Amino acid sequence: MPATQPLPAPRVLVVDDHRKIRDPLATYLRRHGFEVRTAADAAGLWQLLKQQDFDVAVLDVMLPDGDGFELCQQLHRRCNLPVILLTARDTTADRVRGLDLGADDYLTKPFEPRELVARLNSVLRRHQATQARAKATPTEPAASPRRYRFAGWQFCASTATLSRAGREPVRLSTAEGKLLQVLLEHPHVSLSRQRLVDLTAAQDSDISERAIDRQVSRLRRKLDHDGHGAELLRTLWGSGYLLAADVDLE
Known part of the structure; x- marks a missing residue:
């Protein structure tokens, strides 16, 4: 043996x-x-x-x-x-x-x-x-790629791509895509910077609250359509950030 x-x-x-x-x-x-x-x-x-x-x-x-x-x-x-x-x-x-x-x-x-x-x-x-x-617990079948619709935008989570009628698709970075998906999963909910760190950080990463601020700023620019980026992704002073949009999941 x-x-x-x-x-x-x-x-x-x-x-x-x-x-x-x-x-x-x-x-x-x-x-x-x-x-x-x-x-x-x-x-x-x-x-x-x-x-x-x-x-x-x-x-x-x-x-x-x-x-x-x-x-x-x-x-x-x-x-x-x-x-x-x-x-x-x-x-x-x-x-x-x-x-x-x-x-x-x-x-x-x-x-x-x-x-x-x-x-x-x-x-x-x-x-x-x-x-x-x-x-030992049976796992559920893999979910199909998630697509979100909000405020005239469509976001494909599997490719981290934003699209909108009349505009070229926008590819987000991995960090931006994770952040946007977290916000889309919690529409109209105030999320603190620390909560966003916890929800977006991978096991081997050490994301700071300042990094969240930078990612939000970049997301805001990419979501800016007719000057409404700041209204869509709001800063709540002393509280965090909020996605002010209804979200539909395909």
């Missing part, structure tokens, strides 16, 4: 701005069979996520360039990455908030490294079981 291939080591991303915590913890986890990469801040976290996939993240709540609760929510939405939060604040409100935002577990500093190992293994088992159930 062929030899059984050993299972790959679980890939853990440890994010903590305190080196005296981060480095010894990484060493301990490696001794217990984990493949570990570390980051000192949110910027380092996103950079590592662009380079490789991880099975679970251990994330400090207090980082110099980001709130761990918000980062946890973004990781949950963009990557479906399991997260264990680390915090020095042991309050019920903090624990509930973290779990509500998608955290899979919660550890209060100081903690025993062996407890973290046990919780990592528990989170990984739950996540693997969830993925196995998802694969």
Whole structure:
């Protein structure tokens, strides 16, 4: 019989701005069979996520360039990455908030490294079981290409093409096409910049709210017909953006 291939080591991303915590913890986890990469801040976290996939993240709540609760929510939405939060604040409100935002577990500093190992293994088992159930569920047939009609325009999502009677078709960039499709799926709804980031960002991307502003400006120019681009794609100051049009889906 062929030899059984050993299972790959679980890939853990440890994010903590305190080196005296981060480095010894990484060493301990490696001794217990984990493949570990570390980051000192949110910027380092996103950079590592662009380079490789991880099975679970251990994330400090207090980082110099980001709130761990918000980062946890973004990781949950963009990557479906399991997260264990680390915090020095042991309050019920903090624990509930973290779990509500998608955290899979919660550890209060100081903690025993062996407890973290046990919780990592528990989170990984739950996540693997969830993925196995998802694969076992029959998938629906692939949907036909979506076409949207709004304010005299037609948008084909599969080709990211805008067309209108009497005008040459306009091809949008991938980012512009994703943004427009999100807006078309939520007509007459105010969407904040952060909500648009979450709905349009791919797993390996790190889109900023300023990038959303630039994409909206470009979309507005391409949708500008008879000077009504700004009325169609409105800026709601302090709130976000809104597509002011009825939308029909073919």
